[in-house]
Ligand SMILES: O=C(CO)[C@@H](O)[C@H](O)[C@H](O)[C@H](O)COP(=O)(O)O
């Protein structure tokens with residue numbers, strides 16, 4: 066029992082370290098991070114907002130990252146315009162009940178999204194229908210999309226303007242990769258927009 070426990074813990078550390086190492090040495094990923102940062106900063110500097118959407122653990126990521134931007138990340142600065150489309154239970158239940166769960170994000174993108182906003186769509190499989198519909202609704206409204214998914218990319222990869230494909234097929238490990246990128250983007254956005262004014 067103790068041996069199994071130890072080996073399982075070792076395995077978890079090993080997989081996460083290998084994942085982060087693979088990401089750290091991926092030059093294409095670095096280019097995508099810079100490009101996603103440009104889209105985020107352009108939207109925010111243009112007076113637009115970032116919208117986040119995802120299911121389950123990715124809903125938690127959406128809320129987490131929007132919170133970092135609206136409140137603060139590393140240092141005090143003006144709040145940044147960001148919203149998670151996963152939080153208003155009245156809206157979610159109304160859309161889910163009246164139109165179906167596949168529409169819970171798309172309907173909000175249609176209602177709240179404006180040309181120049183940015184959608185950050187998170188799906189480990191890349192195949193969640195409500196996320197795919199949100200991406201479609203975003204493009205119809207002139208809103209660019211940064212996707213976060215796994216190695217296969219699923220259906221969403223080809224529809225995103227930039228798509229982060231974490232090099233794993235395991236949902237929790239993909240989520241760990243997403244979490245790293247989400248925090249990194251929050252750090253870079255804050256630095257890019259307010260770093261010079263930092264006291
Ligand atoms: O957090 C986890 C698994 O680690 C789950 O809650 C997971 O997010 C849910 O099963 C989601 O419904 C998966 O959807 P998706 O990532 O494939 O779009």
Ligand SMILES: [Zn+2]
Nearest residue numbers: 121122237240
């Ligand atoms: Zn999870």
